[in-house]
Amino acid sequence: MRISPSDRLFVLTGAGVSAESGLPTFRGAGGIWRGYRATEVATPEAFHADPLMVWQFYSMRRRKHQEVKPNPAHFALAELERQLGERFFLCTQNVDSLHEQAGSQRVLHMHGRLMMTRCSREACPSKPFEDSAAYETELPKCATCGALLRPHVCWFGEVPYELDRIFAELNRSTILMTVGSSGVVEPAASFVRLARRNGARTIYVGPEAPANHDCFDEVVLAKAGEALPGMVKDWVAA
């Protein structure tokens, strides 16, 4: 694939882009969080039934996040952003901050951020805030209204953030690249269909073919950290 000066690139990353940094994926090989089945703890129902268990899951992920670093795939995408400027758009399903740590400037986290917390009461006027604390024995409460605080992440069954902006970017992109996403979590899994309908070229990078592989013009079966640096180098050189 070549990127011409008139192209606009939309990149969607999933858990796979952070796998080589040591953050486990939900699906694919090894995709279970130490006995927690993600689809059972990352839901509003789970939080309602057992908020401490859910906070323990996210506290474990916060602790793990502090031990990891971006890998060559994150750095390659940051380099691509430096080269393409505003013709590059990065949307991640990941809640980690590894894209930012690698130097990406404008990252849209459609599923929220692991290191942010917010009030669980929708009507509360307080805003999400940066928070790396682990809550394992006592539940945190909102300083404004007293309701329980929750991780600022989009759980299964909730609506992802900033969809209007995402669809606007998708509609004007001419290339869509997905990296490390199993292609089963909606609405992200359908971005490639929309891009294709608009005539965009589509490419997937990851070691296993995703569920929506037939929507991609090109599927590069490789680990992101191994494939992306070379791909980006070639694109930049061309």
Ligand code: NAD
């Ligand atoms: P997923 O767990 O459903 O699928 C991960 C995909 O990554 C699989 O298709 C797998 O083949 C691929 N993969 C594994 N190693 C890879 C590598 N080295 N390079 C490239 N690809 C690799 O992930 P998803 O599709 O992103 O959806 C799951 C949901 O869980 C998303 O909302 C995601 O944000 C969230 N999640 C986030 C993190 C994180 O923030 N790091 C971690 C786990 C899950």
